[in-house]
Amino acid sequence: MSRDMGKAAIQRMKPAKLRPGDAVRLVSPASTPDKDGVMHSIRLLESLGLRVELGRHVFDRLGYLAGRDVDRQADLNEALRDPEVRAIIATRGGKGAYRIADGLDFAAMRADPKPLVGFSEVTILHLALWHHAGVPGIHGACWDTDRFGEESAQSFKRSLLSAEPITVCSKPNETTAALTSHGRASGVLLGGNLDMIAAAAGWVLPRLAGAILLIEDVEKGLGHIDRHLTRLLKAGCLDGIRGIAVGQFVGFNESQGWSVVDVLRDRLFPLGVPILGGLPLGHGPDAVAIPVGTKAVLDADQGTLTVEPAVQ
Structure with a gap:
């Protein structure tokens, strides 16, 4: 596939904004998250009326990685393929997303676009998904007001719930x-x-x-x-x-x-x-x-x- 996605990528249909009742799935494509942090994210997402699911290997640990490459990749691809999942949220960055970036199910993302939320290490997944599927993502995280402040929390909500610039x-x-x-x-x-x-x-x-x-x-x-x-x-x-x-x-x-x-x-x-x-x-x-x-x-x-x- 050409490296230049050109106008075809830019003109692709964007994912739909989230609505109450939509399912979102938390995955760990890089390093293992803190369990308390994940619980904070779950509470925030549920307060928005969303249904929260966890990837099967969210808390796996293998050195500095959240488990084996094959399992982290499988969690992400299962979320991409599941028509019920309307957004995918990375639990954290860290290390290791670069090891699975070329193994994502790009065809599934093209067929059923959904936003991936993450930053830092997750940048390489955003790049891969844009390169091969032309689908935009969210550079950010599941930020709540108590830990990260009102400005950060509101920006996270706005990025998924609003279709305004x-x-x-x-x-x-x-x-x-x-x-x-x-x-x-x-x-x-x-x-x-x-x-x-x-x-x-x-x-x-x-x-x-x-x-x-x-x-x-x-x-x-x-x-x-x-x-x-x-x-x-x-x-x-x-x-x-x-x-x-x-x-x-x-x-x-x-x-x-x-x-x-x-x-x-x-x-x-x-x-x-x-x-x-x-x-x-x-x-x-x-x-x-x-x-x-x-x-x-x-x-x-x-x-x-x-x-x-x-x-x-």
Whole structure:
């Protein structure tokens, strides 16, 4: 299959927004979740009138993985194939989703689109599903008000229950706000966790020409960020992108007088496209949920990223 999904992918029917009584299934495609955290998610989803199901291997454990690859993949594919399941929610990120990203039932997703919710490690699953099925997802998590704050909780609900465009505003207190340049760009918003974007290059990374690239990351050395961006640049993966939306880069220490902002500026500014930093997307406080795989408008001058919904 061609790496360029083109207009056919963008024009595909979006999944339906969730309604009371719909079934959602929690799966663990990467690392094992905390049981208390899963219970919080169940209570939140049930409070929205949704029926919550658990994948058979949600709490499995194999080293840093939520069980064997074959079982984690089976849970995800069973959810994709089940016509009763109207959304799939990853219990957490961690490690290991990259091991099963090319084994998803893409035909089932094309035949019966449903949103996948997750971020961080789950980015590679969003990329694979867009690459092979052209179905958008939700970069976010099952955030509740008590643990994550009202803004995060409302964004999660809005992403699944509303078919209205979502606008995210740059926040001056976010570290990456210093990267904001000028200009306006439009295109499909693709990406998420930078580590997973780089890991996807060459096999499940869609063609990014004409897209707005979303990046965020957490707790890595500056050299990791440099290597990831350099790999994407040298491989031509960033050729033709129209803009860059920069989310939260959390837990990075300075090295030899450079910060993570210096590294990002050094690698990204030569692309000559509008850059909007300071977006509350990723692993930081008050992060919000946002569709990926839908059309977006990035306005660096106004400090806004407006994205079409992933559901209809």
